[in-house]
Amino acid sequence: MEYALKLENVSKSYKDFTLDNINISLPYGSIMGFVGENGSGKTTTIKLILDLIKRDSGIITILGQDNVDNKNIKQLKEHIGVVMDESCFPEMLTLMEVNKVLKNIYKTWDERKFGTLAKQFSLHKNKKIKDYSKGMKMKLSIAIALAHDAKILILDEATSGLDPLVRDEILDVFRDFIQNDRHSIFMTSHIISDLEKICDYITLIHNGKIILNKSTDELIDNYGILKCSEADFKTITPTAVKGFRKNAFGVEALVIKKEIKGDFVVDKASIENIMVYSIKEARCNESTNH
Amino acid sequence: MKALIIKDILNLKGQYKMIFGILVFYAVLSLSSSDANFLFGMISIILTMLTITSISYDERSKWDKYALTMPISRQDIVISKYLLGLILALVALALNLIFVVLLGDLPVKESIATSFALFGISLLFLSFMLPALFKYGVEKGRFIMLLIFFVPTAIVIIASKLDIIEMISDIISNIPFSQVILVLIILLMIIVAISIMASIRIYKNKEM
Numbered sequence: 001m002e003y004a005l006k007l008e009n010v011s012k013s014y015k016d017f018t019l020d021n022i023n024i025s026l027p028y029g030s031i032m033g034f035v036g037e038n039g040s041g042k043t044t045t046i047k048l049i050l051d052l053i054k055r056d057s058g059i060i061t062i063l064g065q066d067n068v069d070n071k072n073i074k075q076l077k078e079h080i081g082v083v084m085d086e087s088c089f090p091e092m093l094t095l096m097e098v099n100k101v102l103k104n105i106y107k108t109w110d111e112r113k114f115g116t117l118a119k120q121f122s123l124h125k126n127k128k129i130k131d132y133s134k135g136m137k138m139k140l141s142i143a144i145a146l147a148h149d150a151k152i153l154i155l156d157e158a159t160s161g162l163d164p165l166v167r168d169e170i171l172d173v174f175r176d177f178i179q180n181d182r183h184s185i186f187m188t189s190h191i192i193s194d195l196e197k198i199c200d201y202i203t204l205i206h207n208g209k210i211i212l213n214k215s216t217d218e219l220i221d222n223y224g225i226l227k228c229s230e231a232d233f234k235t236i237t238p239t240a241v242k243g244f245r246k247n248a249f250g251v252e253a254l255v256i257k258k259e260i261k262g263d264f265v266v267d268k269a270s271i272e273n274i275m276v277y278s279i280k281e282a283r284c285n286e287s288t289n290h
Numbered sequence: 291m292k293a294l295i296i297k298d299i300l301n302l303k304g305q306y307k308m309i310f311g312i313l314v315f316y317a318v319l320s321l322s323s324s325d326a327n328f329l330f331g332m333i334s335i336i337l338t339m340l341t342i343t344s345i346s347y348d349e350r351s352k353w354d355k356y357a358l359t360m361p362i363s364r365q366d367i368v369i370s371k372y373l374l375g376l377i378l379a380l381v382a383l384a385l386n387l388i389f390v391v392l393l394g395d396l397p398v399k400e401s402i403a404t405s406f407a408l409f410g411i412s413l414l415f416l417s418f419m420l421p422a423l424f425k426y427g428v429e430k431g432r433f434i435m436l437l438i439f440f441v442p443t444a445i446v447i448i449a450s451k452l453d454i455i456e457m458i459s460d461i462i463s464n465i466p467f468s469q470v471i472l473v474l475i476i477l478l479m480i481i482v483a484i485s486i487m488a489s490i491r492i493y494k495n496k497e498m
Contacts, residue, residue: 050359052498074361082359087352090301097300104293105360129351141356154359 002064004028004152004184005049010058012048019044019208022058026201029181031174033195033216034188035275036205042188045205046156049186050082063151078108081145085157088137089144091130095123098140108149117143120169134161142170146177153177155187159194167191171198192272204275206282216271223274224257224266236260243277243284254278294362294370295377298344305343309336317389326396327404330386334408337382338415341375342435346428355498364496368489371420372482379412410478417485424492 005026012019019041026032036042047053049060051068060067065076089098095118103109118125121139124132132140138161145153153174159167171194177183178198189195195202202219204212212219223242233244233251240259245252254277257266312332320329348354354367386405390396415438422434449455462470 047498052355052358054497074363077359077361080359082356084352084356084359087356089356090297090347090351090353092301092304092347093297101293101297101300104296105362107361 001025001027003061004030004063005032005154005186006059006061007045007049008059010045010048010060011056012044012053013056017041017044017208019048022205022210024203024210024213026184026186028184029178030200031178031185031187031198032201032203033192033199033271034186034203034205035190035192035195035271036188037279040205041208042205043156044208046084046154046188049154050080078106078149079151081148081150081153083138083141083145083153083155083158085138085160088141089129091128093129094127095125095140098129098144102144102147106148110147110149114143114147117146117173120173135163135166138162139166139170142173146173151183153183153185153187155185155189157188157190159189159191167194174198192270192275196271202271202274204278206279207286211282212274212278219271219274220268222256222258223269224255224260225269225273226253226255226260226264226266227251228253228264232264235262236264242274243281245277245280254281291366291370291373294357294366295374298370298374301347302340302344305340309340312336313385317393321393326389326393326401329389330401330404330408333385333389334379334382334412337378337385338375338412340378341371341416342419342423342428342431344374345371345423349428358498364493365490368420368424368493369486372416372486372489375416375420376413379409379416382412383409410474413478413482417481421485421488421492424489424496 003025005024007022007024010019010022017039022041022045024032024034024045034042034045044053048055049062049067054068062076063079065072067073067076070076089101093101099111099114102114103111118140121136121143123136123140123143129137129140138158142158145155159170162170174185175198178185187195187199196216199216201215202212203210214222226236227250229250230246233253236253236255237259240255241253242256243254254269254273255266260266313329316329316332320326357367358364383405386408387402390398390401390405418438419431419435423431426434446455449458
């Protein structure tokens with residue numbers, strides 16, 4: 001299979017944090033959600049992909065080209081659209097001036113499309129960016145990402161800070177973008193329900209390691225939430241359990257559906273359930289290993 | 291490159307009104323005292339500092355990180371700041387020369403010499419300042435700016451105490467003026483070139 005984004009054994013060490021042997025493969029035409037807690041290594045991974053920081057080892061290819069060691073890097077960047085949660089255009093500029101600058105940066109800049117998107121997102125024409133709200137800045141970044149010939153979008157918390165209606169609107173914009181089967185999206189978000197709606201793949205990172213990497217359908221089909229008493233819980237084969245929580249009424253556990261034999265009720269698991277229980281389990285294993 | 295300079299010039303537009311105000315104030319002041327050296331100095335300082343202001347604006351909006359995801363190389367970003375500095379120094383030079391004409395009763399030769407000297411000092415200042423800003427950022431870079439102002443002042447004071455200045459001016463007065471100027475220009479160009487190379491090196495290794 002061909003991949004729009006591929007990370008092979010990518011590592012990066014800091015004094016107090018290590019991104020350890022990351023492998024990610026995003027096929028063309030699909031959307032991958034990259035999830036994890038704060039400080040788990042999501043932004044570090046995105047910075048490595050964008051060559052904002054230097055990797056210690058491993059290979060990163062975007063649209064089939066190396067992201068660093070590449071003579072056509074500017075050409076490649078024409079086809080990458082990026083939205084970052086904190087970084088934006090200098091604050092004294094207005095929308096028209098942003099357009100003027102970007103026209104001179106991207107060879108593939110599409111002024112008309114930018115205008116249409118700005119209108120759709122109701123971005124104020126004469127206001128300075130410093131007077132934009134956080135959501136407006138986010139929408140501006142998204143409009144910029146879509147107004148040049150981007151083939152892959154890399155979005156770091158692009159929908160956070162936006163209200164549900166706008167988020168929905170933006171998810172539609174992303175769905176539109178992905179209609180072209182050479183287009184792909186790699187996105188992080190803390191709003192898991194958004195990811196569940198549009199992602200084909202979910203990759204879960206915890207403490208600098210990838211602990212889960214599956215298609216959304218596979219996750220939803222295979223995992224379930226089991227609720228039962230503590231006594232019953234002990235009868236279940238331990239390999240079927242992927243994380244659990246005890247409460248006053250018994251046990252709630254994330255399980256592999258088909259490994260549960262007998263008379264149990266297994267509910268549908270949401271991606272959020274799967275993420276929370278998987279991270280709990282990983283933390284549990286870490287503390288027993290120490 | 292052109293885009294980055296357009297961006298900076300647009301981004302600094304909030305400053306222009308204030309600069310205009312200051313200019314008018316000092317222009318009137320120097321008219322009444324018929325000494326324009328202070329005005330020339332102010333123009334050069336204010337315009338040179340705009341380059342640093344533009345870097346601090348970029349820092350505040352975390353622009354560099356964003357710009358590097360676009361078809362812009364790290365080298366482009368560094369060189370654009372030097373070009374901006376050069377453009378602003380040229381504007382300062384032009385303004386100073388215009389004032390020489392406008393204000394009339396100034397010692398013309400001397401005033402023109404001062405204007406060009408200030409142009410050279412602006413470039414020299416930026417050559418020391420920019421690598422430090424790329425390395426440490428504007429916040430920490432302020433201390434380095436103090437150092438850049440302090441060291442030459444200290445040297446001049448010490449030199450004047452030790453009669454070195456007289457020695458140097460004795461030596462220089464024996465060399466034709468045009469040759470002194472030529473040496474200074476070449477020296478300045480070498481310093482600017484080294485500064486650009488150092489900045490590019492620093493910025494290429496910077497983790498964003």
